[in-house]
Amino acid sequence: MSSVGTVVPDTHETSHEEDTGLWSWITTVDHKRIAIMYFVTATVFFFIAGLKALAIRVQLMFPEQSLITPEVYNQFFTMHGTTMIFLVAMPMAVAFFNYVVPLQIGARDVAFPRLNALSYWIFLFGGVYLNSSFLFGMAPHASWVGYATLTMPEFSPGQNTNFWLIGLSILGVASIAGGVNFITTIINMRAPGMKLMRMPLFTWMTFVTSFLLITAIPVIGVALIYLGFDRIFGTVFFQPAGGGDPVLWQHLFWIFGHPEVYILILPAFGVISDVIPTFSKKPLFGYPIVVYAGLLIGFIGWGVWSHHMFTVGLGPIADSFFVAATMIIAIPTGVKIFNWIATMWGGSLKFTTAMLFSVGLVAVFTVGGLSGIMHASAPVNLQQHDSYFVVAHFHYVIVGGAMMGLWAGLYYWFPKVRGRFLDETLGKWHFWTTMIGFNLTFFPMHFAGLFGMPRRIYTYSADLNVDIYNQLSTVGAFIFGISAIIMAWNLVKSWRSGEKASANPWGAPHLEWSIPSPPHHYNFPGIPEVQSREPLWNKGEREAILAVTMEEPESEPVMPNPSYWPILLAASITLAWVLVMTGTWWIIALGILPVIFCVFKWGMEPAFPEHH
């Protein structure tokens, strides 16, 4: 977004003289700046959650150790999972949605720029609030799935679980607002000629993911509100003694939780569906099939939640239904894998770091997909569920899938963001240390699990004879940690002094590469017209587009005003939620007043400069 108070719509000078002070970041409504803030914040949380993982790995390196107490261990693994899912993988994907989607569809910003800023600030405050629990020694400790009745006040007294349920409730607001924003943006703000079936795959997957966000997050919202009522006001939704059912929590959680898996993985699929064609010099093989496969995964993803619950005792009929649904979802996933390979087949493959991470995803995610088929089989699941086998599986899916895809996207789009490349040599180091560290950490966990090591245990008996697998995992985790440091160093170094990148350094086909790197704050001087799926790869079309997108505009496009209401509203929403911890109705009621005030002021504020 343009600078504070200097939006002068009719001057054509100084279009790049943006204000970069702190205040300009706080009040920005520019999707690109918000994206950068999302990415940086998520990366900080990535390191915080990573340190917890290392503590866990040190504790488990040898059997029957007691380096950290069981209570602290439980807090660590709970917050490791909660942070990695809600504060790392999701917001990092949202960072890419924010930066890339408007550029890919030829828009100057998202549909609701202030709402976008609000999402970011809520995410930041929610994340800080959740982590602040450590300062009080009251970090959540009932695991990232928070199964009742372990979360009931008699088994989890204190504020630990309140931090968790309120933190996630706050974060949910950000996710739903983000989903609404991207759906609206993608439906309404595409450049002329960009039909749905001409959208880049990343935009497509953002679109599908956004629908999952606005439908799945409310479910956990409901569950968390029930939980809050049980804990704070003494209701009995999950209290067996009062006729409530703890299994209800599991249903609600996983009705959210399984679509959540696709919220994490689909953006990564979108990234590599753009990266692989670019570095193969070939269009995506079977574009419509890959799109439909993504849609299908999104839909069927709603009907598989109870495969997380095969041990719960739902009975053979329910088990069979969820076995079938889960197996079916493997088919479109496999189709995607084959289409990526077919895209590379006959291509001209250039192994940039972005491409390496994409190929790495295909290789490694497959392992996670196949172990998933194993425990999709309900009887087999009875052996593997809640064992380290499952820990191995979902790390292969979330790290080997979602995170690898996002890192591919990082190396791919960084030149657009900064006008400089990420260092490719450090990138290769990042990739290979990731591959080695990641596989060394998580592959041995398959064996630990098969040999009977349950998950979420702070120690294990020497009798189990699984020491060696745990030691390999611990060594791998530290190598993986080194890879993260290499990435961070690369980011810092290349941000300052990376090699300069042109507008389209990779020879990529989509609209985001038709504008300068970094883009103008208004993205597109004029909105180009699109005639195909790979507009920059078609002679004629490319020239027509560049004539519009690379021009200095006669008059700078009018962009929305910066605003401090998003951060204030986010703060007041966070405060309102935090006051729920008091359990006193009138304090909670008072907490809503600042929210109403901020919404009112926000509504009264003009979104655009008035004199235009």
Add this chain to the structure above:
Amino acid sequence: MQNPAPHRSPSDDGGASTSTGLGARLLVGLLLPILMVGCADEYPQSSINPHTDFAEVIHSLYVSIFWWTMLIMAVVWILLAWVLVKYRRKSEDEQPRQIRGHLGMEIAWTVGPALIVIAIAIPTIQAVFATQRPVSDDAMVVEVTGHQFWWEFHYPEQGITTANELWLPVDRPVNLRLASNDVIHSFWVPKLGGKRDLNPVPAVREGQDPKYNWLYFTPQQTGVYMGQCAEFCGQSHALMAMRVIVESDEGFDDWVDRWFASEGAAAPEVQEEAEDEAELQMAGVVQEEEGTGVQVAEDEDPLVAMGRDAFLNATCIACHAVEGTSAQGIIAPNLTLFGARKTLGAGIMENNQENLVRWIIDPQGIKAAAAMPGTDYAGGNWPATGLSDEEVGAIAAYLLSLK
């Protein structure tokens, strides 16, 4: 190698295929032998070493799915490796043919996996039904109740309630009825089969049946099987283990007989005499405590008698029971035949004098959030036991004498 990429091309190809090669080596080198060797007793809690009909069904299903997934993985990785090597960029001027898709291939790689999925789903669903029904009418029922952080086993047929070590006769079908007293636990003894959750049972209206979970299996081989709680249940979830002792029919019947014979009939008479003796010998015996533990006398050991006295007069009996004595507490593990148990504290350590003394003095130091009070601190709803070291040593000796 005229590859203009900023790094050497061989490292790329080598790299990409190394990841495949490494994975493949790991698989062939580790996974396959494990399928065979995993049957060795090296891994007492192995999930791929079945000892019941139930575990057998799961394992054969697992093995068949394992090979299907290996087939898929081989296809994907070989294709991928081939593509990465063959189609690496040799010159920046390359202009590959722009192929947008191929309907036949899309159909092939949709239908192919779909057939595999069907091949997996059919036996899976058969197994789902086969493993979730009682196998026989003459099965022995055991009611399993999960507690933070121990297991209660109630045998309605025999009238026995024991803890943490489940005795079963070999070759007789068993139906475990599972429920929890507090949070969700999960019963998992991998060699005997898959896990099933112990859910707190929601209160129901009059006339409605409460809903329980069940596990059905028939142990096929005598032995001691390790298991542990598989659903995160709080601070000491890691320390909620158990043993299942599968005995011959005679062995099991003998255990049942001993259960009721242990204290009930014989002990009280002995007790009277023994106590006086104990008083006299107390000083001497107590000094021995540091050493090798209790010496079991031909008649009753005076230390044991003293321990019984201390046990029955302490708060222990508010929670614990010993068959045939005045100790009839029901909220903590039943300690009848305690001396016959192999482990202590829900399967977490060897059951011997030294460990038991440590446990009685400081249970929460060994197992965080254990509900049992220590000698110096309160626990659960109970004050510190205030037992002296002498009393603790004697109580340990007494408990270990219950065989």
